[in-house]
Amino acid sequence: MAISKQDVQNQLRKVQDPELHRDLVSLNRVANVAWCDGVASVSVLWSASAGGTQQQIRDAIEQAVRELGDEVKQVSVDFVGQEKPAQGQGGQPAGDDSPQAQARASNPLPNVKHIIAVGAGKGGVGKSTVSVNLAVGLARTGAKVGLLDGDIYGPSVPTMLGLDDIKPQGSGNMIFPFQVHGIKTMTIGKLVEADKPLIWRGPMAHGAFRQLATQTEWGELDYLIIDLPPGTGDVPLTLAQLLPLTGAVVVCTPQKVAQDDARRAVKMFQQLGIHVLGVVENMSYFIGDDGKEYDIFGRGGAKRMAEQLAVPFLGMVPINMRLRENCDTGDPTANFVGDDKLAEELTHVSQKLAGQVQVLSMSGELDAPSISVH
Numbered sequence: 001m002a003i004s005k006q007d008v009q010n011q012l013r014k015v016q017d018p019e020l021h022r023d024l025v026s027l028n029r030v031a032n033v034a035w036c037d038g039v040a041s042v043s044v045l046w047s048a049s050a051g052g053t054q055q056q057i058r059d060a061i062e063q064a065v066r067e068l069g070d071e072v073k074q075v076s077v078d079f080v081g082q083e084k085p086a087q088g089q090g091g092q093p094a095g096d097d098s099p100q101a102q103a104r105a106s107n108p109l110p111n112v113k114h115i116i117a118v119g120a121g122k123g124g125v126g127k128s129t130v131s132v133n134l135a136v137g138l139a140r141t142g143a144k145v146g147l148l149d150g151d152i153y154g155p156s157v158p159t160m161l162g163l164d165d166i167k168p169q170g171s172g173n174m175i176f177p178f179q180v181h182g183i184k185t186m187t188i189g190k191l192v193e194a195d196k197p198l199i200w201r202g203p204m205a206h207g208a209f210r211q212l213a214t215q216t217e218w219g220e221l222d223y224l225i226i227d228l229p230p231g232t233g234d235v236p237l238t239l240a241q242l243l244p245l246t247g248a249v250v251v252c253t254p255q256k257v258a259q260d261d262a263r264r265a266v267k268m269f270q271q272l273g274i275h276v277l278g279v280v281e282n283m284s285y286f287i288g289d290d291g292k293e294y295d296i297f298g299r300g301g302a303k304r305m306a307e308q309l310a311v312p313f314l315g316m317v318p319i320n321m322r323l324r325e326n327c328d329t330g331d332p333t334a335n336f337v338g339d340d341k342l343a344e345e346l347t348h349v350s351q352k353l354a355g356q357v358q359v360l361s362m363s364g365e366l367d368a369p370s371i372s373v374h
């Protein structure tokens, strides 16, 4: 019989905290469980009071889940902290006049559980690629997912999701999202003439983004992923004032120059009172035809940056020809099919993000005052 997420969850009842002699489930230490294509991903809450070492717990979880049989190809375990962000996430609580406090008070999308922005300091690092694949990856875990192409200056979503032959439709003031690859999506790229340069001054950019976000008939969603324009311009500020975010993901390649800009993006989100859910290292490494892994840009650079900034690291996406081809042909689902490193890493990043969201929800921090850097 096929293994389910519930089966994986049940196995965790066999994993005991070595000091408290109680299992992880009854201790409420399981932050997230996901099961997809033979890969089990488990996020465990970790705090100073946890007994044993992380390696002990990881081994015990792997053993328990593998007892389910050969269908289990991989068990991925990560630990997420319960500590509230302090220095690393930025510092003191912001006042009630922070952009996020305003957005919480007048939430225009009450049927969306988690709004997550994806940003990058630098252009071309793969922000849209990661946004699209995060959306599809989350949808593959059974979640209801929307993707808003907030890159109003250079929308990539029409190409990356293969929207060329679909016409937008609406009713009254509202426009219906496109439904492709298991997600709902909206992009300015389908609402203006192709090839027309999108030149927006500040207030126009604000208006265009607001309309896209609030006049799309999203319905109920578990996640709305927002692909932001690169850099630290007008749109992130509009976003922070308009929508209450669960948090932001920062995409970075391993090189030093990309890290410098990504640091700015992390600080920008923190100043806007937005939690940084994590950093994704894109174009992390390359796998050659010989099967060897080549660290072209210096694998681990973005991971170290995340550690220095004390924000979570969500994983690495390799440079991959199939990924680029699937982006160009608008078929992101194909990235998740197959038993290779690309599918594994993309699944891992999506599941780790879901875990971070769950931890933040459980910690009660989403209702607490936001934080900012001064």
Ligand SMILES: Nc1ncnc2c1ncn2[C@@H]1O[C@H](COP(=O)(O)OP(=O)(O)OP(=O)(O)O)[C@@H](O)[C@H]1O
Pocket: 120, 122, 123, 124, 125, 126, 127, 128, 129, 130, 151, 154, 156, 229, 230, 282, 283, 284, 317, 318, 319, 320, 321, 323, 324, 325, 327, 328
């Ligand atoms: N890991 C990867 N492997 C192979 N190709 C990649 C990878 N990540 C991104 N690409 C390719 O690099 C190009 C740029 O990616 P993308 O459009 O996602 O970047 P971006 O950061 O959103 O750019 P911008 O916001 O500046 O337009 C695309 O052609 C995409 O297919």
